[in-house]
Amino acid sequence: MKFPKAERIYLQKExxxxxxxxxxxxxxNYPIRMVYRYVTRENExxxxxxxxxxxxKKRLHRAVDRVRAKRQMREAYRLNKPSGExxxxxxxxxxxxxxxxxxxxxxxxxxxxxxx
Numbered sequence: 001m002k003f004p005k006a007e008r009i010y011l012q013k014e015x016x017x018x019x020x021x022x023x024x025x026x027x028x029n030y031p032i033r034m035v036y037r038y039v040t041r042e043n044e045x046x047x048x049x050x051x052x053x054x055x056x057k058k059r060l061h062r063a064v065d066r067v068r069a070k071r072q073m074r075e076a077y078r079l080n081k082p083s084g085e086x087x088x089x090x091x092x093x094x095x096x097x098x099x100x101x102x103x104x105x106x107x108x109x110x111x112x113x114x115x116x
Contacts, residue, residue, distance in 0.1 A: 003078045009052040009089055018052065018089050027115055031096030032073065032105070034112040041087045048087045051077055055094040065099050072102050076109035082116050090116070 009015060017037065018024050024037035041048065053073050055066045073092050082088075092109070 052091040072105040
């Protein structure tokens with residue numbers, strides 16, 4: 001399984017819709033928060049689920065830690081992609097102030113995706 005650009009949220013409009021209050025729902029499973037919004041896809045060629053991964057400079061000050069956290073979340077998502085029928089936009093936001101173990105991140109993302 002891959003994680004191509006087509007499955008990523010990169011348009012400013014989609015990001016704003018996802019984080020506008022009232023549009024989306026959020027679930028927190030420390031150290032990750034998942035914000036999601038069910039959408040309708042007009043084009044059948046588009047993937048059902050699109051994902052945004054965010055690690056704030058405020059949380060992890062060192063760039064190497066931010067890059068590692070993003071890599072951990074991407075890998076955990078890639079291995080546990082949701083199999084539901086509904087189309088959704090999902091954002092994973094890092095909440096911890098220090099790096100975490102990969103096994104913990106995999107477990108937390110799996111739990112969050114099961115609640116989707």
